[in-house]
Amino acid sequence: MATRRLIQVWFDVNAQLLRDEDGNELRYSLFPFINYGEQVLVNLLLVNDSALDPYTGLAGDEQFEANIDKEFNTPLVMVQTTNGGINQAGDWGPGGDADPTQGQISIRLNALTQGFQYKIGQARELSGTMLELLAKNSSDEIVDVFRMSFKTRGILRFVSAIPSEPVGDFQWFTDPVTGKQGLKIVNDDGEVLQILVPAT
Secondary structure, three states: OOOOEEEEEEEEOOOOEEEOOOOOEOOHHHOOEEEOOOEEEEEEEEEOOOOOOEOOOOOOOOEEEEEEEOOOOOOOOOEEEOHHHEOOOOOEOOOEOOOHHHOEEEEEEEOOOHHHHHHHOOOOEEOOOEEEEEEEOOOOOEEEEEEEEOEEEOOOOOOOOOOOOOOOEEEEEEOOOOOOEEEEEEOOOOEEEEEEOOOO
């Protein structure tokens, strides 16, 4: 894996806000962010309060999906990571493994995507974007949703959103709005690079 910028995030699931490492409410200027074309590693610690007591509501056998966007129920998202890119071995802290039962979730995020390029356009920053983490059980039912502010930023230099190296997988899905089939192009890190959907 190429070197990724590490982002540490503390999310208070009860107060529904971001905190810093001392448990204080995080100021907007310090919110986590991802730039277009960047790959990052997020170490997300779900906590219960300002004392940063770990959230223990996950069983540890869930499947996860992470998305960054501001729109609801859209097939073309800015950043998307499937379960394969979440809680990979060695991704927690300096070479450790995340423990979801203690609120620890590691997430690989790739912002070199068609969705990010399209939605950021020429904007310096797209306001109102969120990181959403879905937890699903073995029956693919959503058992928990965590949603927190996460900034998305453009850059001055154009970066192609076409992958320059072979990707790992192609995944078909059904667009919830149109009912038509679409295709996700996913790399070996579980990050969705491109989403192809039929014209409506």
